[in-house]
Amino acid sequence: MVRPTMDDVAARAGVSRALVSLVMRGSPRVSEQRRAAVLRAAEELGYSPHAMARSLASRTSHVLGVMVSDLHNAFFAEVVDGLDAVATEQGFDLILNTGGRRPARERRALRSLLSFRPAGLALLSPVVPSADIARAAEQTSVVLVGRSSRLAGVDTVNDDGERGLALAVEHLVSLGHRRIAHLDGGGGSQAAPRRRGYLAAMASHGLAPRVVASEYTDAAGARAVRGLLDGGDLPSAIVSCNDFNAVGVISALEEAGFRVPADVSVVGYDNTSLAALRHVSLTTIDQPRNEFGRLAAEALLQRVRGERAEPVRRLLRPSLVVRSTTAPPGAGRA
Amino acid sequence: MVRPTMDDVAARAGVSRALVSLVMRGSPRVSEQRRAAVLRAAEELGYSPHAMARSLASRTSHVLGVMVSDLHNAFFAEVVDGLDAVATEQGFDLILNTGGRRPARERRALRSLLSFRPAGLALLSPVVPSADIARAAEQTSVVLVGRSSRLAGVDTVNDDGERGLALAVEHLVSLGHRRIAHLDGGGGSQAAPRRRGYLAAMASHGLAPRVVASEYTDAAGARAVRGLLDGGDLPSAIVSCNDFNAVGVISALEEAGFRVPADVSVVGYDNTSLAALRHVSLTTIDQPRNEFGRLAAEALLQRVRGERAEPVRRLLRPSLVVRSTTAPPGAGRA
């Protein structure tokens, strides 16, 4: 378990440590002969450079820290994929951490990440107070994904939730719906822009909006539908705040004897793998998650390379994915 | 962006660097007065110790490396939660990486993790060749989750898939089923023990086994069912290799006009969040995922502390979760 160091390699190859360092970093100013000798010695010893010692000595970091607020959410997996792709491509390593959506734990995770002196930090939908983010930003470049911020030194990458909900409403209107309700995500992340988008889209078509309080879970979606049924005034289409909620809506409707989409159309938001299941086949709004990650990494690396100092605020365009839960109204009566 | 060092804190507090170091590590042999002064100076400067310099100087690591083969799989999220809980509790930091189930990328991820000289490495369902794992194990403690191994220096934590499938078969038999088919996971991870468990359980009840080739996706499950229907010989119950497959099975059955569980009972494997959705409500086999993570971390930390050298091989007991997709056979005819 005792790993060889650069000195061991140098001794074995019969050269100085500095030369080994040059070879390891692929410097061109090394004779082919020495290079080969060093490489062979390293190979024989099973040597690979010590990342921490390297970054300590060079006063540079090739590490990007990533804090994922919730690993259970597949949304973040794709964002991390995007980050990883760009980072790897540019010779950076990712170190990941999670805070489980709890401020105290996230705060600790943040400190831990910072103790590695990363070149940059990507925070995915963090729930820590803004002050903590500001403090982190004093120490390294920070990009926020899925959370907006006015902090001067902080970049942001977000989904254009207003536009996403507008897409859903447009789709339903074009099918002929007029009584379209929105099941709202409450205080949840991104719920506000989605609600605004819904209201604006309804207004632009001269339709009466109907916002029903709900949450980001399937149980909440089902509950909201039961409330609607009790009220005796079911809309012809429902736009949920996310896919989970939409699945709850569908099952409550079916339990009450309604068919989707024949009697009621349903649209989700997020295009999770759940929506793609043939058993669900949900019409929904897709967010370019992988792109979120790529852009976040690029924003960070631009700052690292000193190419930019002004904050950048990206708002990405979501898209509509039509599957089997939407149809013209009254299709059931036919 | 220039972070304060221990020397800065020492200067500001009017003490030596060594004393700051003692305070930072919570040494008891420091006067209250000095301790307070140091802590205040650190606070004012926003100082926090440099993890890499620290581990370099102390020749110890408080980092555990984790390679997640696939971030998209929620299974791993819970394993990581378990790892994180134990690690944090014992003062260790996690650094995470992913290889996307591709050997070449996993290999790189492994190298990157190793370059941080972690105290231990947890590999979650890795797909790299065994030789790579052996090489890693020469450099640090390694624990494998979701993959077995005979390597001497490597610990393993696994689900007892044989037992899991036996539980499913027992449940169906106790409901009165005798014609029970298994949709097999092919060459997928853990498919073999599950198949063995199925065959053994059927044999022990004197029932004729029926293994149908399939895969770990909902499309494959649907395809397999269509094959069964074409053959004109539908079993009364189906045990899928995992939850996704089971959902495919259910939708294909329903499309063909059969009801679940009235006409056919279906059991999944994994107890993913999908299975818990009310829209699906799948009877399935639960793996103690969080426990996997906890045990893996503990195995690693035992080695780190030098408490154990012999490999440990944990085989955890899965459990049956009964929901709405199983019922006595012929319930549909009633």
Add this chain to the structure above:
DNA sequence: TTGTAAGCGTTATCAC
């Protein structure tokens, strides 16, 4: 092209 030597931010070992 190669080697020497001075750090990088810590901890650890001694003295005092």
Add this chain to the structure above:
DNA sequence: GTGATAACGCTTACAA
């Protein structure tokens, strides 16, 4: 209790 000072494994001027 507290403070010098030598490591830790590497990079980086600067010299040769």
